[in-house]
Amino acid sequence: MFFVDTLETTGLGNRSYLAGGPDTAVAVDPPRDVDRVLAAAHRRGVRIGYVAETHVHNDYVSGALDLARITGARCLVPVGAAVSFPHTPVADGDTVRVDGNGGEGGVVDGGGDVGGGGGDRGVGLRALATPGHTPHHTSYVLTDGGVAVAAFTGGSLLIGTVGRPDLVEPRLTESLARAQHASVRRLARELDDAVPVLPTHGFGSFCSATRSDGEATTIGAERTANAALTQDVDAFVAGLLPGLDDVPAYYAHMGPVNAAGPAPVDLTPPRPADAEEIAARLAAGEWVVDLRGRGAFAAGHVAGSLNFEGDGMLATYLAWLIPWGRPVTLLAATPRELAAAQRELVRVGIDRPAAGATGGPASWLRAGERLASFPRGTFTDLAAAREERDDVVVLDVRRATERASAHVGGSAHLPLHVLHGRQAEVPAGVVWVHCGSGLRAAVAASVLAAAGRDVVLVDDDFDPETTARAGLPVVDGDGRPHGPA
Structure with missing residues (x-):
């Protein structure tokens, strides 16, 4: 019997998945903070035998390599992805036995029908080349006893839309949009209507080509609602390209980090900063970020500090605005809020705050200084x-x-x-x-x-x-x- 657990990363609008059988699981597009994936596996009582990437991500730092290091899992990466860390290349039609006969089976080259992924025993995973979001993008079909039970579609088929095709190279945008149309149609052609579609992007992510509403979908639902399945390729491309939105600036750094192989995460608390250090960092032109709500910040804050709410889209907007590599000091009301912000920021490559402070704005001021405010x-x-x-x-x-x-x-x-x-x-x-x-x-x-x-x-x-x-x-x-x- 198979299972699929969803791991939400709401601040980035992404989802990752842990799926498998009684003994062994595969993690699909895992987040950078892999302790969440390990905890999910522990709750299920399974070991992680495989980590599967649908593509080299542009919007977050992947946890795939770190998760593979920790668990000893095989790291599955599409064959066309230019990555420089140890991995198992996966081509169209390759099959993985995730759980069955002890959970070992490896990668089987050569395709067969989609329904046959992993054979007819246990839980399997089958790779389907679905270029469009990136040239090497690959979706994975989860099978149980030879029957397709879920499709991990990454940045290909999303809920009511598709992944954007303009993040790789401007000159490739139109050709990738056309490939995206063909890839979505391949998924619809080869999978039954009842198969759940489980994308990585589309829940507020800037990797989504258009706004994506809804929490769940199936192949059948997408047949009637998705422009890639209701329009011909020319109409689809003509409608898609003009609506593509701005690209967050930090995306330029995510792909290279993921291709090289991200370093392990360090979520230990940052070095405490007192009022003198906060003032010195501001004077040096560094960023001091106040994570409190906008009402509290407006009422009183350290002059020169910037307000990025910790419970908003912190990672997206801070990483988008800050000059890349600029030291950042975090100010939070509580240690828990500071830790949550650290976790958000490592997901986009802001790995270690220069310093941090908790409490309130009065404790972040030097003697004789006054709080700044605005209405x-x-x-x-x-x-x-x-x-x-x-x-x-x-x-x-x-x-x-x-x-x-x-x-x-x-x-x-x-x-x-x-x-x-x-x-x-x-x-x-x-x-x-x-x-x-x-x-x-x-x-x-x-x-x-x-x-x-x-x-x-x-x-x-x-x-x-x-x-x-x-x-x-x-x-x-x-x-x-x-x-x-």
Whole structure:
């Protein structure tokens, strides 16, 4: 009898999987913090015999090599992936006996039908070449007694969409999009409608080509909902490419790290920093990141520190904004929050904070220093401020794709991921900064405040209709009033 356990990495919008039988399991696309995978295997009472990578990841540092080192598992990597660490290359049609007759079986070259992966005894894994997200991308079909019971589709077939094809090389984007279409159709052709689709990306990940909604899907459900299965290849590519969003800057570092073989993780607490050291690090131009909620930060913080909420998309946005390799000191209310942030950050290659401190902002200040602060408001407050004074600047820090659908008329626009280093482009005045929910605006407000600007954090949800009812002009990407004609 087989099992599949899902390991969520919500901050990055990814999932990893542990699957197998009574004795042995395979870990698919494991996260960098492999202790979570080991704990899942312990709960199941199985050993990890294999670690399978669907592709060389661009959005997070993989735990595959470290997990293989710890467990002695064989590390399965698609044959076309240029990696430089010990592994077992896997080609299209290769089969692995995961659990059956003691759980040993190795890799069997030469294909056979998808349903035959691992033979008709025990649990098996069969490789299917599904290029598109990357040229070497490979999906894996889990079989039990010779019957396909799940498909680990990585960045190929996602829930209602596909993995984006533009992360490898711009000149390959269109050809990879066409390959993605063919790969999704191969999965649909070779697997029954009832087979669950278990992707790695698509739960908020920037590796998803379009927004992906839903928590579960099957091959049959995707036949009726996925553009790759309802449109011909030309229509699919024409619709896909214009909608591809910005690529987080740290992605440029993930592929090379994963290809070389990531180092083991060190999650021991960082060296404690006192108020003098925090001040010295700020003076040296290093990043001091306050992990508290935006309300607490706005009410009082160390001047010059930046606010990335620990329970937001910390890893994505901090790694996207920070100059790569710049030392970072973390400030948190509790040791538990500090440890959780460390865990988030190692997943994107920010391995060791330079220092850390817990407690509250008063304990992070030198004697005689005062806390910095800035106000918060709503869109209704913003509308009132625009009526009362003429120095109000509205700054929209959403991405261009978001702003194109609707935005506040007369607002300035600098997406959060380009704001650092371009603060001088923000017009003079009191800056009311907003995003879609307040999370990114909080980061932006802290960046501007650290640069000496007067800011107000619009801690409110941006909805075109309710924002217009608050008294603000809302227009579309062409500057026309938003709404039906």
